[in-house]
Structure formats: C-alpha cells, structure tokens
Amino acid sequence: MGTLLVNILLFVIILTVIIGLHELGHFYFAKKAKILCFEYSIGMGPAIYQKRVGETNYAVRAIPLGGYVSMAGELQQSSMLQIGKNIGLNIVDDVVTEIALSPVVKTDYTGQLVDFDIYGKDQKPLFIIIETNGLQHRYEVSRTAMIHLNEKSKMQVAPEERSFESKTLWQRFLVIFAGPAMNFILAFLIFLIVGFFVGKPSTSNIVASVSENLPIYETGIKPGDAITEINGKPITEWADIRNELYNSNSLTITLKHSGNTNIHQVKLALVIQTLGITNYNENGIVDLSEPILGMAAGKADGFLEAGDKITKINDTTINNWDDIYVFFKEFLGNVVTISFIRDGVEKTETIEMLTKNAVSKLGYDPIALQMGIGNRTSFNLGYTLAYPFKKMLSDVSSTINTVGLLINPNENVGIGDLSGPVGIFTLVGSASKGGILSLLAFAGFLSVNIGIINLLPIPALDGGRIIFLGYEWVTRRRIPVKIENMINNVVFILLMMLFVFVTYKDI
Known part of the structure; x- marks a missing residue:
C-alpha cells in the first residue's frame, strides 16, 4: 500500500511539473503580448484550489491529466449576453464596471438587455443598452469591467486589443509554440542533471x-x-x-x-x-x-x-x-x-x-x-555536456518513429499499443524502482513525448494551431475564429475518446 501511494504521488508530481511548465510557456508569452488570460489551470475537473490575482484566476484542479490557459479570443464573451434577458449593472461615474448575468448577484441597476458591444473592434467604445420600465438607457462599459456569471464565477471583459486574434502572427506563434518549447527545455535540463551522475x-x-x-x-x-x-x-x-x-x-x-x-x-x-x-x-x-x-x-x-x-x-x-x-x-x-x-x-x-x-x-x-x-x-565533462543533446536526439527520434509506425499499416503498431495515464502510472512505478536517476530520465522522456505530440499537425493541439497560422501566413487570410474553434472542439472530443480508449487498454 505504501509503495502504491508513493507511486501515485510521484505520478502526480511528474505530470504536474511537465504540464504546469507547458502551460506556463503559453501563459508567459500571452502575458508578454498583453493578451487577457482568464485562467491558468493545472489539471482538469473541479478546482481544489484557486485564487484570483489581478485579472487572472490561478487554479489547481482535481484530475492531474492536463491543464490549460484560458485566453481572450478563445472564449466568445458576446455569446454569454443574450438580447431580451434581464441583467444587472453596477455603474460608477456613468460607466459600467460590473455586469451580472445571474439574479443572485447584487447590482444597483437591472433591466432587459436591448443591445451591446463589449468587444470594441478598432478601439470603438464599449456600450450596453438596457430597458427599465419602458425606458432605454445606454451606458459606456469600462474596458476592464467584470462579468459575473454567477455568485462565485466572474471574468473580465475582453476588448479586441486584449484578445489573442488581435495580435501579430509572430506573437500568436510564440504563444502557441512556447508550450512545447518549455517541454523541451525541461527535458534538456533534466538530462543535463542526469548526465552529471551517470558518468562516461x-x-x-x-x-x-x-x-x-x-x-x-x-x-x-x-x-x-x-x-x-x-x-x-x-x-x-x-x-x-x-x-x-x-x-x-x-x-x-x-x-x-x-x-x-x-x-x-x-x-x-x-x-x-x-x-x-x-x-x-x-x-x-x-x-x-x-x-x-x-x-x-x-x-x-x-x-x-x-x-x-x-x-x-x-x-x-x-x-x-x-x-x-x-x-x-x-x-x-x-x-x-x-x-x-x-x-x-x-x-x-x-x-x-x-x-x-x-x-x-x-x-x-x-x-x-x-x-x-x-x-x-x-566523470567526464565533455560526456556530461554532450549527454543531454544525445538523449534529446534519441528521445525525439523515438517519439517521431512511434508516430510514423502508427500511420504505417505494415508495421502492426496500433492506437491500442500507446500508453494512457494508467500505463504511464505503471511506467512511473517501474522507473522509481530503478532509483532517482531512472525516474528523472523517464520524466525527461515523458516531457519530450508531450512536446512532440503537442506539435503534431492535429487541430486542438498546438501543432494544429500552428498549421492554421501557416495557412494565414501563406494566404494572407485568417480562418474565422468560430470555424477554428468549432474544428478544435470537435477534434478535442475525438482526442478525449481516444484518451479513454487508450486508458481502457491499459487497465
């Protein structure tokens, strides 16, 4: 029982570090580009800890299998507000500072939503029009106003200049690529540490x-x-x-x-x-x-x-x-x-x-x-310094070869041969028995795998989004955000189904 608990703890720590740093790469370059980040989350499912600092909610969630950075532009706030629905407003100096979509949130003014613009394309002022007792009132909306979804959940208004899609192609590329890049940097540092101990x-x-x-x-x-x-x-x-x-x-x-x-x-x-x-x-x-x-x-x-x-x-x-x-x-x-x-x-x-x-x-x-x-x-300094480069090359080659084998029908390598979370948990346990160096080497290998997999040209993954950017760079035309989000959501569901299937095969 003690060994099982230790393996579970190691599994959670390794995945949390790898995924957390992956998302930190996205988060850092998004902040650098002044993209509004609603949430930085490690894990999926219900939050076991969360804290809002400034405009961003930082959360640790119950299932340590994934993570995300929620950015303005990925979530269409306009769809949250529905014409004809009652909303509440808090107004300071004739400017709306808070919009409440739930009646349980206390506000100074309530009314039926008539019209609004909380995106402000080309720096246009944000506004909202409500009807109260048969009279319509138009108010300016602060570009940092908060939207209360319910009593506990809120997010900041995301005008165009704070959205992902408003940034240059290069800025958007850096935001997307930074996630896998962090995985490679982490793996390199791990292998450098291992190299100091394994010796020539x-x-x-x-x-x-x-x-x-x-x-x-x-x-x-x-x-x-x-x-x-x-x-x-x-x-x-x-x-x-x-x-x-x-x-x-x-x-x-x-x-x-x-x-x-x-x-x-x-x-x-x-x-x-x-x-x-x-x-x-x-x-x-x-x-x-x-x-x-x-x-x-x-x-x-x-x-x-x-x-x-x-x-x-x-x-x-x-x-x-x-x-x-x-x-x-x-x-x-x-x-x-x-x-x-x-x-x-x-x-x-x-x-x-x-x-x-x-x-x-x-x-x-x-x-x-x-x-x-x-x-x-x-100990050999030259061998130690060369070790992370050789190990990175070996692990990248192994991962790419695995992907190649999956799409080659003659090699009899199928989706069922992949490792899901249960298989990875088992591998963590096996690596831990080999000592700290074996565990570190496995963590580095897993980080390389996650980096490579995320760069595959599949929608919903970082590689798929880079392909969309490549299309934009070549054609000088952007894929509409709604269409891109729809494609990403459909493929994400398919990937989750694959995730469940591979996990089932592990058990």
Whole structure:
C-alpha cells in the first residue's frame, strides 16, 4: 500500500511539473503580448484550489491529466449576453464596471438587455443598452469591467486589443509554440542533471554492479571482478561482452577475482520485445528448466499470462527458453500460433506481433538479453555536456518513429499499443524502482513525448494551431475564429475518446 501511494504521488508530481511548465510557456508569452488570460489551470475537473490575482484566476484542479490557459479570443464573451434577458449593472461615474448575468448577484441597476458591444473592434467604445420600465438607457462599459456569471464565477471583459486574434502572427506563434518549447527545455535540463551522475561508461571488462534478482548474482561475482572469457572467447573490453550476449540464452563465463579464475554457467533474462514475453518477473527469473512465462505484455497481453508454459510455437516444439530464443532469433514473420498450458489445460492462440523493424525504430532490440551487470563509469565533462543533446536526439527520434509506425499499416503498431495515464502510472512505478536517476530520465522522456505530440499537425493541439497560422501566413487570410474553434472542439472530443480508449487498454 505504501509503495502504491508513493507511486501515485510521484505520478502526480511528474505530470504536474511537465504540464504546469507547458502551460506556463503559453501563459508567459500571452502575458508578454498583453493578451487577457482568464485562467491558468493545472489539471482538469473541479478546482481544489484557486485564487484570483489581478485579472487572472490561478487554479489547481482535481484530475492531474492536463491543464490549460484560458485566453481572450478563445472564449466568445458576446455569446454569454443574450438580447431580451434581464441583467444587472453596477455603474460608477456613468460607466459600467460590473455586469451580472445571474439574479443572485447584487447590482444597483437591472433591466432587459436591448443591445451591446463589449468587444470594441478598432478601439470603438464599449456600450450596453438596457430597458427599465419602458425606458432605454445606454451606458459606456469600462474596458476592464467584470462579468459575473454567477455568485462565485466572474471574468473580465475582453476588448479586441486584449484578445489573442488581435495580435501579430509572430506573437500568436510564440504563444502557441512556447508550450512545447518549455517541454523541451525541461527535458534538456533534466538530462543535463542526469548526465552529471551517470558518468562516461568505461571500456574496461571490469564489473561495477551486479543485479541481485538475476542468476549471475548466484555465481558470487562481485564488483571489481573481471570477465575474461564468454563461451571460450576472450573478453578484453565491455563491447565484447555485449557482442557475445546475443549468441545464446545461456553463457559460460570466466571470472577473474583476486588472481583466481572461476568458470560459471549463467542464464540470461530474455525479453522477446516483438511479442511481449519474458522469463523475468519482479522477483527475478522464473524456472529456466521449463519455458514458463514470467510476464506477458504488449502484443501478448490478453492472450498469454504469467505462469503459462509454452509447448509449441507454429510447428516448433518448445522444451525450454533456449528453444524460444532460437525460434524468435531466426523467425522473420510477425504472426505466431502459440500452444501453451494454463492451469493444466492446453490452449492455443494466434498472435500478430510487432515487426522487428518496428521494435528497432522504437529504439529497442527485438530480442533483449540481460546478464544483470553494469560497467564502470567516470566523470567526464565533455560526456556530461554532450549527454543531454544525445538523449534529446534519441528521445525525439523515438517519439517521431512511434508516430510514423502508427500511420504505417505494415508495421502492426496500433492506437491500442500507446500508453494512457494508467500505463504511464505503471511506467512511473517501474522507473522509481530503478532509483532517482531512472525516474528523472523517464520524466525527461515523458516531457519530450508531450512536446512532440503537442506539435503534431492535429487541430486542438498546438501543432494544429500552428498549421492554421501557416495557412494565414501563406494566404494572407485568417480562418474565422468560430470555424477554428468549432474544428478544435470537435477534434478535442475525438482526442478525449481516444484518451479513454487508450486508458481502457491499459487497465
């Protein structure tokens, strides 16, 4: 229970920081352009805390999945006032300072709305006309007047010069692009911090760390030991270890410790990334003498489960994990028929996997083997300063490749393979187990993802709005605000439906 609460807290903190800074980018440049911002909100749903400072309401909302900056121009205030409806006014020196749309708000004057202009195009004076006892009264409206929607909710009048659409194309571009830009800046700073601690990997064959959950720990290997041979082949540097790692699911390694030489047989943690199965679980590697699954995820999720014993893949009989390794190493297709035993009952499932090309483009090995050892690292200023650039490039490339795979029907990557909030929560928990550096690296990766996704040319996202600006720049014609808002709202609803679907697939 304690671990769950910690993971929930980490999940909320990470998303709050990433989304809060994204919205802060929009907010800062909107304020700089003198755009009226009604609200800066972190989260969605009902407010758990809010405070008005000046013309802006700052809010933290209950659901930490999103956020927004509500700007003048995105919300059409004129639609709030309806001709023929009763409204209330507070007037100071013949100028309206407050407009009440709800009768529960106390005002000095009430009447039926006859006509109004609270936008003031081309700096025209704002006005409002009400009818009381058969007589019409015209009043000037202050350009900073407040509109009371109800007893608790109010917003400032937004004349044209304070609206988003009145600003230059460059100012509007900066407001929109600043959100994703903040995600990239945050990720860069996170990776810079991580770079100071990870150190430059040594090329030496000396072991620096050993995982307690993997079989190699049982050999008694200690940090400082040297691996001198694997399967009879000399090992002189760390790259040699990786090269030999993919020749077999089990290795014969020669260790040198304090002048003594020992030979051990070591089984490896095996992950078939294309299918989503592994002989490893949170407690370590399961019984390697039999092909029993430690975990099933990805494409195998819903078909296979932890504890299933694989007996056959296509026409190949499976006796152990070595057989599974050899099959997938040689297999070039992406559809497999798997026979397995679950609770004493033999079952068969046909599964369409990810292609090896797709997994490689995502930055992973189609078949991953882990021995459970780490090499030495040392501080190197050049490596540290270069690290955030390399990591940014890697994560941006991975995210773009993922998007490309989604629209390529030949790669079998679908919307259901994406991670929603539940999947991200799970990943946060997994990253936290790897320590603070793993958690920071994941936060940076997530920030890059959010930045890239928001730049996709899809209406309702920042990228879609930039496309609208591009259309305006090329044609010298603006898309009407009502049409743009309608398109954004429709696509937003579709994105929310996708959000719910991906979340459902995570559960």
